[in-house]
Amino acid sequence: MQTLNFRQNNDLIPALRGIFHHLHSHLRLRFLIVTTVSLAACGCVTAQSTYPDMVNAGDAAMAHKQYASALRSYMKAAERNDSWGELNVAKIYENGQGVPKDDAAAADWYAKSAQHGNPWAMNSLGSMYEEGRGVAKDAVKAADLYARSAEQGNPWGLYNHARALELGFGGQKDIAKSLQLYQKAAELGNAWAQYTLGDKYAAGDGVALNNKTAVEWYRKSADQGNAWSQYKLGVLLEGATDVPADLPAAFASYKKAAAQGNALAQANMGRMLENGQGTAANREEALRLYKQSAANGGPAWVSARIKALQK
Numbered sequence: 296m297q298t299l300n301f302r303q304n305n306d307l308i309p310a311l312r313g314i315f316h317h318l319h320s321h322l323r324l325r326f327l328i329v330t331t332v333s334l335a336a337c338g339c340v341t342a343q344s345t346y347p348d349m350v351n352a353g354d355a356a357m358a359h360k361q362y363a364s365a366l367r368s369y370m371k372a373a374e375r376n377d378s379w380g381e382l383n384v385a386k387i388y389e390n391g392q393g394v395p396k397d398d399a400a401a402a403d404w405y406a407k408s409a410q411h412g413n414p415w416a417m418n419s420l421g422s423m424y425e426e427g428r429g430v431a432k433d434a435v436k437a438a439d440l441y442a443r444s445a446e447q448g449n450p451w452g453l454y455n456h457a458r459a460l461e462l463g464f465g466g467q468k469d470i471a472k473s474l475q476l477y478q479k480a481a482e483l484g485n486a487w488a489q490y491t492l493g494d495k496y497a498a499g500d501g502v503a504l505n506n507k508t509a510v511e512w513y514r515k516s517a518d519q520g521n522a523w524s525q526y527k528l529g530v531l532l533e534g535a536t537d538v539p540a541d542l543p544a545a546f547a548s549y550k551k552a553a554a555q556g557n558a559l560a561q562a563n564m565g566r567m568l569e570n571g572q573g574t575a576a577n578r579e580e581a582l583r584l585y586k587q588s589a590a591n592g593g594p595a596w597v598s599a600r601i602k603a604l605q606k
Contacts, residue, residue, distance in 0.1 A: 317597075409440065529545045558592050
């Protein structure tokens with residue numbers, strides 16, 4: 296199975312799950328909202344802030360979009376070698392929040408935080424090396440940072456280390472271990488690891504084909520707002536081996552994904568509206584969804600449906 300960065304293609308090949316190896320603002324589909332995440336919350340083993348008052352003050356300012364104030368608070372902690380302060384300074388520069396976007400500065404601060412043992416920073420810096428943002432592209436360094444993050448039980452580190460082992464971009468390929476790591480990340484609540492497992496069980500890729508298990512993983516991921524899982528869940532709920540058809544539930548799942556701009560979900564939602572499957576027939580709304588899907592690069596067949604409904 297091939298995985299790339301950023302989004303899945305329209306042929307249902309489980310690709311483009313990788314960005315969210317670094318969740319920014321969903322999406323653009325970027326996974327990792329790394330602000331200060333507590334160890335207890337994520338189930339990881341990581342050092343706590345040694346200056347929590349400063350970091351918490353930064354968090355409070357960020358919640359109100361007071362970026363200059365947040366940066367000052369985080370910087371106070373960062374200047375004292377606090378890994379959480381350094382991490383959040385990096386995020387501000389990476390996202391350009393109240394300051395010009397500066398990937399090089401972000402990478403520097405991630406590196407400092409990673410040197411002080413922060414697994415979230417290791418993962419974020421790994422994604423910058425993988426993508427070549429702020430640093431020279433280096434897959435080996437990326438894979439090493441993901442592995443170090445994973446060693447501390449970080450769910451995003453586990454997910455990205457699994458990707459590296461599946462694709463072999465760090466010089467080491469180990470499909471069996473990658474499956475184990477996806478499982479660990481999924482159990483820690485990583486939505487993209489859950490999505491990946493859903494894909495693998497739906498395709499029988501490295502595991503026995505099992506649509507029931509695929510539905511379980513897609514549903515866990517979909518419940519966290521993952522649009523691709525919402526779409527794939529809808530596909531299986533329309534009826535698949537060992538999965539009884541539930542058209543109203545399929546329509547509801549497509550609707551959630553369509554609201555996030557998923558072109559395939561928009562197309563399938565339009566089809567169900569046109570034919571009255573799982574919902575009341577509504578040709579006008581179907582046409583609107585088909586047009587949205589076409590504008591977002593949806594499947595070729597929507598063009599024919601647009602023409603038919605406009606007659």
